Amino acid sequence: MKNIPVNIQDIPGYGMDADPENEPTYPMKNYTGDDHNRINYERSEQQPADVELLMSTERPALTAVFGTSTPPSGLSGMIRRYAFKHSEDRYRHWIPLILADRINVYEGVLGDLAHGHIPNIFxxxxxxxxxxxxxxxxxxxxxxxxxxxxxxxxxxxxxxx
Amino acid sequence: MLAMNYRGPYRVRAEQRPMPEIKHPEDAIVRVTRSCICGSDLHLYHGMVPDTRVGMTFGHEFTGIVEEVGPLVQKLKVGDHVLVPFNIACGKCNFCKQGLYGNCHESNPMATAVGGIFGYSHTAGGYDGGQAEYVRVPYADVGPTVIPADMDPDDAVMLTDVVPTGYQAAEMGGIKPGDTVVVFGAGPIGIMAARCAWFFGPSRVIIIDHLDYRLEFAQNYAKCEAYNFKFMKDPVEFLKKATDWYGADVCIDCVGCEAEGNTLQTFSGRVTLMQAGAATALQWAINSVKKGGIVSIVGVYGPPFNLLPIGNVVNKGITIRANQASVKRLLPRLIDHVQSGRLNPKGLITHRIPLEEISDAYNIFSSKLDNCIKTVLIPPSARS
Known part of the structure; x- marks a missing residue:
């Protein structure tokens, strides 16, 4: 592939966002000092938990909102429950989750068949x-x-x- | 309603599913008008992200019309046409207040390392996504932004992830006027990162990939130099030579966990899943950047761990900056770039496909068929 030289000054917006203050050793955030108040900030109202949720062991409680898609079920659900007994630092959290995902695929096929639907894999x-x-x-x-x-x-x- | 349904690695279909409901007083229900397939959706599609459950709906890049709002929503009203950032952010926690909307502490109970993301597995909060006719949008007063009247909806949907992620990749590089920037990966994000890098005044922008059609597209769209690593003996050596044997000032990883180009990385990361994907691009970035240089990462990696030359990071004094894009923080600037004609996000879109044909849409994007760069899905209700 041949690279064609361009006049960079002709590129729309060239250099207009250059910021000498963007010093990379300083985190890109508007530091407020609120980090030292830890989790004592004003939270939104708590979403009611109307499905089974698995929560990270690295949190004290649920977040104010969360997704409710596809709660754990079947054998994969049992494995996921085991995984969530361990912190995000541990392989025994992540490896079982990957295993559960693979088992879940077969559960999905069985679920389809149980509902009278033959999945068209192609x-x-x-x-x-x-x-x-x-x-x-x-x-x-x-x-x-x-x-x-x-x-x-x-x-x-x-x-x- | 019609929605995408994940059935397992490389298997998705569109089918009728129950309508989403308001679950929290700050929720909205949005009728989707555009939805994209993101390169990072392919990591889910390929089964690379832990806790991706069968039955989930993907999609974190979408626009739509507000159909219903919860009792505490004040800024949005029914009928507003909005673009919805991919991060779910409360706007109140310490991280959101500091502009780190991609790191919200109140949107994902399943993991602390990542904030909530629409349709991105239970590791990112277990939310169904926007590859559907309707979607539940939490914290509706925080993320969703009304699309300016004069903005093309195709441009708007690209502002939910592609443009901000590409821009932040360049921004995190701390590019100084005259710098040489190397972008790894000529997918939609890499092309956008290369284009946005020029906003910071470098003298050279180089993009590296292994697909000629993407490199050619990048060269035309981002006005950058493009090189195919398939034809190089050693990409790191090539880049050292190309930078007077000094190393690039800034390297940007826009590839993530499904990189090609290194047998050991591919075998351990993609074939056997012994690490969280193949970190080839990041390895090259670390080894190609100059001493004291900056490596910016927006490529997606799984949570457990990756094999990286961390000793070189220490010995070269490299600064690594990485994050999910803080879409809400960047939107005002990026909307201005689009409205003033400096950026043309919709120029990346190569395929517009009905939602009903989602299986083909994923396969086309995943298998790089028909010179695909970016796919937009159009739900049936948005076509009538």
Whole structure:
């Protein structure tokens, strides 16, 4: 790729926000000294907790507002409850959460089936657009998948004999 | 209402879901008019962010019309067309009062390291996001900003994250007139960071990526030098040479946890998830910046940890500055830049896709199909 020289002075707004006071060793905030009052600031009214919430152990109480999307449930929920017994500093907080996320995917498929919905994995992965914009790539991936599967099957068949 | 529904890594769909409700007296319900897919949504889509639950609706970049307000909302009224910053901020805690709206202490009970963010997993508060027809917006008097009458809605939606994050990336770099700035990553944020860097008067802005179409776009949009690291023996060596063997004055990481270019980082961070994503770009930033230089980070990383050359940070005396963009603090300045024609945010948008086709929209953006830079989703109610 060839880089074309530009006259930087012609770039709209060039240099107009330059700030000699923006000294990087000083945090970019309007320091008020309120940090020393810790959490004794005026809070908004507390949102009522009408779903199960998992809270960081590094907080004394819920925040004034919070999201109520997808409360913990099932096996993944049990793992998430375990994870939230540990602080954000611990691997035993984050690793179980990742495990729960993976288990949650299978719970999602089971949930779909329980509701009479068969998930269309191809549509959910947007493969129509892959076919539209990258036919070669789709064909290549399919051929590789078929060849790998055939090789694995033939390997195990030979082993059986 | 129609909304995006996350079903697992690389699987999303649009489906009918219950309408959001006012849960707090300072809430509003907003009917979405535009919603973007952010590069950081791809970290969720790829299953990289812990506590991303199946059934959640993503989307933290959106504009919409206020449909309902809680009893304590005073500044917004039904019918206002607003742009909604991606951070959920109370405006009252010590952090908000100091302008750190991305670090609000009263919006995320699930983690203390990050404030609440719309549609960004339970690690960021468990809020459903704006890739839907309607969305609940907490602290409606704080974040949402009425879109000026003469502003294009496509420009407005870009002011909810892309523009402020790109601008703050440059601002945190403490760029001085005459500096050389290197931006890693030519995604929408990287391109915007490169464009905004010029506002601070550097002599050179260089952008590094591995996708030619994005580098070409960046070169035209941000008027910067663009280089493809795929064709370099060693990007750090290349940048040292390009800066008279001195190092860049400022390096900006706009890539985050899904970087390419280093086998060990990719294997440990993306394939096996032994670290919080591949920190290749940040490693290059630390090693390419001059002694005493500044590294600014806006790329998203997961919470556990990353492998980084921290010894070089110490030995070179590097200053690292990083944060989620403080959208509300930056909006007045950025609205002025857009209204005066100095910035053209909508110029980044390459794809406008109906919300119903969200699976394809994610795949196009994630797989970099059709020369995609930025995707905007349009809900059915905003098309009629």
């Amino acid at each position: 549509a959910e992965r947007g493969l129509k657009s892959s076919w539209k914009y990258n036919k070669k790539g789709v064909i290549k991936k399919t051929v590789v998948a078929v060849l790998v599967t055939a090789a694995i099957i033939s390997f195990f068949r030979r082993k059986k004999r």
